[in-house]
Amino acid sequence: MDDDRYGRDVLSGDWKRSSRPAPTPTDAVRDLVVEESRSGFTGAVVRVEAGTVELEDWKGRVRAFPLSGSFLIDGAPVALRVPRAAPQGRARTASGSFAVGDARARVARQSRIFVEGRHDAELVEKVWGADLRVEGVVVEYLEGVDHLAEVLAEFRPTADRRVGVLVDHLVPGSKESRIAEAITRGPHGRHVLVVGHPFVDVWQAVVPARLGLTRWPEVPRSVEWKHGVCEALGWPHDDQADIAAAWQRILGRVRAFGDLEPALLGRVEQLIDFVTVDQG
Numbered sequence: 001m002d003d004d005r006y007g008r009d010v011l012s013g014d015w016k017r018s019s020r021p022a023p024t025p026t027d028a029v030r031d032l033v034v035e036e037s038r039s040g041f042t043g044a045v046v047r048v049e050a051g052t053v054e055l056e057d058w059k060g061r062v063r064a065f066p067l068s069g070s071f072l073i074d075g076a077p078v079a080l081r082v083p084r085a086a087p088q089g090r091a092r093t094a095s096g097s098f099a100v101g102d103a104r105a106r107v108a109r110q111s112r113i114f115v116e117g118r119h120d121a122e123l124v125e126k127v128w129g130a131d132l133r134v135e136g137v138v139v140e141y142l143e144g145v146d147h148l149a150e151v152l153a154e155f156r157p158t159a160d161r162r163v164g165v166l167v168d169h170l171v172p173g174s175k176e177s178r179i180a181e182a183i184t185r186g187p188h189g190r191h192v193l194v195v196g197h198p199f200v201d202v203w204q205a206v207v208p209a210r211l212g213l214t215r216w217p218e219v220p221r222s223v224e225w226k227h228g229v230c231e232a233l234g235w236p237h238d239d240q241a242d243i244a245a246a247w248q249r250i251l252g253r254v255r256a257f258g259d260l261e262p263a264l265l266g267r268v269e270q271l272i273d274f275v276t277v278d279q280g
Contacts, residue, residue, distance in 0.1 A: 023079035037070040058212040109136045111162040111275035120202045135276050157191035164271030170196020193274045195267045205264035210253040
């Protein structure tokens with residue numbers, strides 16, 4: 001008899017390979033976070049060269065692997081390849097807006113956007129800088145929100161001289177929320193918009209995966225947040241120079257709006273709209 005009553009031997013052939021999904025072809029673009037499946041090393045792509053891909057993990061360690069190796073993204077297998085040339089089309093800015101060809105920076109408006117600190121200003125410039133120059137909007141930093149009322153009293157906002165303010169950790173019951181409420185009720189409230197994000201510091205507005213992290217470290221309230229984060233990540237944190245270097249490492253991972261959390265994106269766009277509205 002030719003029939004096999006028990007059917008085909010399920011263990012015949014390469015049964016291990018047949019159960020795995022085929023790797024998805026993926027361009028090894030800079031800052032793409034992948035895991036090398038054999039070693040477990042996880043990092044962001046920093047270079048593709050001569051058949052190898054270099055990955056940098058969250059501790060700043062760089063390792064090179066064959067581009068043809070075995071990699072995972074969120075547990076799914078991918079086949080890395082040299083990035084293809086981007087299709088030609090209408091260019092976009094880092095914020096996702098269509099770039100205005102041959103546009104010169106507009107003369108600065110009288111309106112302003114204030115942010116709390118230097119890091120906030122640098123992040124806004126990196127993602128929205130091209131848009132802000134076209135609109136003629138200047139971003140200044142306050143070195144803290146505690147003296148916002150005094151800054152506004154000196155600036156004297158009007159309908160043609162609006163102020164948008166981006167505040168860190170603007171959550172119900174916080175010191176920042178009380179300051180924002182007082183400004184809104186105050187003499188300049190009509191021409192000032194105070195919005196904010198829920199993060200303790202603007203560092204957290206960077207998507208953690210861009211640094212090879214699943215989430216930002218939790219820092220006790222008794223520890224200054226930036227120092228605590230650097231310590232948890234194994235980065236130098238002895239002085240302000242170390243903190244500045246850590247921020248540059250983080251900022252270097254930001255290329256466009258997709259590298260930031262939506263909770264920040266929406267607020268910045270809201271402020272830009274507020275200070276550029278045509279008063280007629």
